[in-house]
Amino acid sequence: MERWEAIVVGAGAMGTSALAHLARRGVRALGVEQFSLNHAHGSSHGRTRLLRTVYAEGPQYVPWVLRARELWQALEAETHRELFRPTGILQLGGPSGDQLDRALASARRRRVPHARLTAAQVRERFPAFHPADGTRAVFDPGGGVLFPERCLAAHARVAEERGARWNFNERVRAWSADADGVTVETSRGDYRADQLVIAAGAWVGHLVPSLPFHPLVERQSVFWFEPRRNEMEFAPERMPGFTWDAGGGPDRYFYGTPDFGDGPKFAGFSGHPVASADRVPRTIARRERDGVVRFVRQRFPDAAGPIRSETTCLFTHTPDRDFVLDRLPGRARVVVASPCSGHGFKFASVIGEAIAELVVDGRTRLNRRPFSLARFRPRRARPGGPRRRPPRAT
Numbered sequence: 001m002e003r004w005e006a007i008v009v010g011a012g013a014m015g016t017s018a019l020a021h022l023a024r025r026g027v028r029a030l031g032v033e034q035f036s037l038n039h040a041h042g043s044s045h046g047r048t049r050l051l052r053t054v055y056a057e058g059p060q061y062v063p064w065v066l067r068a069r070e071l072w073q074a075l076e077a078e079t080h081r082e083l084f085r086p087t088g089i090l091q092l093g094g095p096s097g098d099q100l101d102r103a104l105a106s107a108r109r110r111r112v113p114h115a116r117l118t119a120a121q122v123r124e125r126f127p128a129f130h131p132a133d134g135t136r137a138v139f140d141p142g143g144g145v146l147f148p149e150r151c152l153a154a155h156a157r158v159a160e161e162r163g164a165r166w167n168f169n170e171r172v173r174a175w176s177a178d179a180d181g182v183t184v185e186t187s188r189g190d191y192r193a194d195q196l197v198i199a200a201g202a203w204v205g206h207l208v209p210s211l212p213f214h215p216l217v218e219r220q221s222v223f224w225f226e227p228r229r230n231e232m233e234f235a236p237e238r239m240p241g242f243t244w245d246a247g248g249g250p251d252r253y254f255y256g257t258p259d260f261g262d263g264p265k266f267a268g269f270s271g272h273p274v275a276s277a278d279r280v281p282r283t284i285a286r287r288e289r290d291g292v293v294r295f296v297r298q299r300f301p302d303a304a305g306p307i308r309s310e311t312t313c314l315f316t317h318t319p320d321r322d323f324v325l326d327r328l329p330g331r332a333r334v335v336v337a338s339p340c341s342g343h344g345f346k347f348a349s350v351i352g353e354a355i356a357e358l359v360v361d362g363r364t365r366l367n368r369r370p371f372s373l374a375r376f377r378p379r380r381a382r383p384g385g386p387r388r389r390p391p392r393a394t
């Protein structure tokens, strides 16, 4: 039976990065992926991802996102391919939306550069956007757009160049750990490893049934539009990536990216819970399309031509929407790095680095306590009641 120092399950955003960082650290590592690289069944496809540094999910994410951006830029220099476009990110919300207040509080606490804009200033500076008077906005000049397929390919290549091996189209069926190592059983055979990293995204519950929570998998849809007029407004030099809390609940939260050649991309957060990542209905209902079309007509009227293309993608949430990056309790040889909810992509570079630190050094430089599994254990009630579930954000 082949023996490896580490096996990584999954070649999505987290797995490709983990294998690259492990290989950089000199670890003899194998990556096992059930599909091909950059397949469209998981969470890491769709041409663009937002990288925000003004972080409403909490100031604890800021050191992680700053290190993540540094690592993406280093990977870009190493692989000579554009991975990140610093378009800035505009976050918009109504007069009383608390998402923007949290974003501002986090930026102030961590001294992240940002600028508050009125609706008139947004219309003047970014003519693609048509916010109503009273809309508040925060511009995040350090944010931008990542190109996910290129990011995965870059990490996968670095991993191979540093001596790691990928086994694609091979599914991990089961694993077991003992005092001497981990046995991984796949559709092609069995392997032994000193340590196992599970970066299985929406499939994490299949491989780790003992998780102390039920991962919620949701199918999302995204759309690329054909602008009707003034298409230069949607060029990345003139249109930042954005999130927009249009008020009225999670179904009225939208985001998008400028036109990188396929038309501007727009999407909402009206997700559909699915029972299993293996059985996801991929047909997009008219109702889902209509919600986004209405938003685009109202707030980006020049973009509201026909839909050029569309795709579906999976979000996998923890109950508090924060990540999991931890050793499995009672299984010290197993690291779980999923799920990363609906906002994980930007962090993949640093999560891969942190996984390699955990495997090699036994600890991470950045504080990963907010991502621990122990937070899901039953505790005494918090003073002031339970923590509110934060809104969705990408």
Ligand SMILES: Cc1cc2nc3c(=O)[nH]c(=O)nc-3n(C[C@H](O)[C@H](O)[C@H](O)COP(=O)(O)OP(=O)(O)OC[C@H]3O[C@@H](n4cnc5c(N)ncnc54)[C@H](O)[C@@H]3O)c2cc1C
Binding pocket: 009, 010, 011, 012, 013, 014, 015, 032, 033, 034, 035, 041, 042, 043, 044, 045, 046, 048, 049, 050, 051, 170, 171, 172, 173, 199, 200, 201, 202, 203, 204, 207, 220, 221, 222, 313, 314, 315, 337, 338, 339, 340, 341, 342, 343, 344, 345, 346, 347, 394
């Ligand atoms: C529509 C959409 C928009 C998003 N927008 C943003 C954004 O703007 N910014 C941001 O930061 N984040 C965003 N996210 C979230 C982000 O993309 C995800 O958090 C991230 O891609 C998750 O990566 P992953 O590696 O955990 O999962 P995946 O990419 O799904 O990778 C998991 C891999 O494991 C493999 N696997 C699973 N089980 C097995 C097995 N048994 N054997 C072998 N292989 C297995 C799967 O095939 C898969 O390739 C978005 C997500 C979606 C869906």
